[in-house]
Every structure is written in C-alpha cells, then in structure tokens.
Ligand SMILES: Nc1ncnc2c1ncn2[C@@H]1O[C@H](COP(=O)(O)OP(=O)(O)O)[C@@H](O)[C@H]1O
C-alpha cells in the first residue's frame with residue numbers, strides 16, 4: 001500500500017540554511033498492517049507521518065501510495081486524495097470546541113460534498129461504532145479525554161479511509177484510557193484498516209504488529 005524510496009525532507013531555516021528532518025527513508029507498509037513508529041523526540045516521526053498522510057511534500061525520493069507516485073502531486077491533488085484516502089488522529093484531538101461530537105465527525109464528509117442528512121446519519125453511526133452512543137450531542141468540553149479521542153477516531157473514519165495515521169494518539173491520556181483507545185485501534189485494524197501509529201509507549205508499540213524505529217531521520221534496521 002505504501003512504498004517509500006529514499007524520502008528526504010529539509011525544513012528551510014535562515015538564508016540558504018536548512019534542517020534535514022528526513023535523510024533517506026526506505027519503507028514499505030502492506031495493506032492491513034498495524035505498525036508502530038517509535039524513536040526519540042525530534043527524530044522525524046511527525047515529519048514522516050505528515051508526508052505519508054499527504055499533509056506535506058518530500059523534497060527528495062519517491063512516495064508511492066497504492067501504486068501512484070504522489071511525491072510530485074501539487075497541493076490541490078494532494079488534499080483531494082488525502083480527503084478520500086487518509087484519516088488522521090492527533091495527540092491533542094484537534095476537535096472544534098463549539099461543535100458537538102456529531103458535528104465534528106460530520107465535517108470531513110461535508111468537505112467531500114456528502115449531503116448534510118446523510119453525513120449526520122453516518123456521523124451518528126460512527127460515534128456508535130467507537131462506543132459513544134448517547135454522546136453525539138456533547139461538545140468536546142462535555143467529554144472525557146478518552147471520549148474526545150474516540151470522537152477524533154470517528155472523525156478520521158468519516159470518509160472511509162484506506163489508511164489511518166495516528167500521531168501519539170494516547171499521549172494525552174492516562175495509561176488505562178490509552179489502552180482502551182489502543183483496543184479500539186486494534187479492532188479497526190482487525191476489520192482490515194491499515195494503521196500507522198507514532199508512540200513513545202513501548203507496551204503499545206509491542207501490541208501493534210510491527211515496530212518501525214526512526215533515528216536521525218532514518219529507519220533503523
Ligand atoms: N516546520 C518546521 N520547520 C523547521 N524545523 C522543523 C519543522 N518541523 C519540524 N522541524 C524539525 O525537524 C525535526 C523533526 O521533527 P518531527 O518530525 O516533529 O520530530 P518527532 O515527531 O520525531 O519529534 C526536529 O528537529 C524539528 O525541530
């Protein structure tokens with residue numbers, strides 16, 4: 001599903017200078033895999049996830065997503081494909097505070113042009129799927145941390161992605177709640193979803209099928 005060859009990313013700094021965050025990533029992820037991405041802070045995990053999730057472009061190497069070379073896509077092509085292909089889960093949930101859980105989940109469908117009623121119905125079904133039946137009308141402030149992350153996961157599933165990317169999804173949760181979120185991710189993976197999850201928690205990494213170790217912008221063998 002994913003194939004990266006010698007992916008490079010340099011962030012521009014001052015005139016003529018740059019910081020090389022990825023210095024040659026080779027990586028293959030098969031359909032249906034659940035892989036944990038680990039490594040010290042600053043080693044390039046989020047940079048890698050953002051590129052894999054079509055939020056950012058590499059400036060060297062190749063990225064094939066489902067056989068398509070997306071590394072040279074322009075911004076419009078990238079965001080269009082992202083909306084239909086990738087779901088993102090964030091450490092700090094990134095929910096809109098004035099919107100209900102159902103409205104947060106509905107939003108990516110509206111961006112894609114799904115009719116309002118249909119989107120609302122699907123949002124409720126997704127919230128039920130992640131264990132939040134009865135909380136659809138709560139705003140994020142009226143939910144616990146674990147519940148907020150379940151909303152985040154339901155939102156990531158809104159457009160039926162083939163790839164779920166989660167950047168430290170349990171980083172703001174206590175360990176018991178983190179395990180519950182991990183159980184939810186595992187059940188989604190068991191149903192066929194390909195998942196890549198950044199985590200510092202070695203127990204959670206072990207619970208995923210595979211661990212990818214990043215160091216200094218490279219994958220450790
Ligand atoms: N937008 C940016 N501009 C400049 N440097 C950045 C930017 N984003 C990340 N970096 C740098 O790139 C390196 C990798 O960052 P990141 O991928 O966020 O690491 P990780 O997620 O593993 O902690 C870090 O040294 C970070 O400071």
Ligand SMILES: [Mg+2]
Pocket residue numbers: 045046047167
């Ligand atoms: Mg990070």
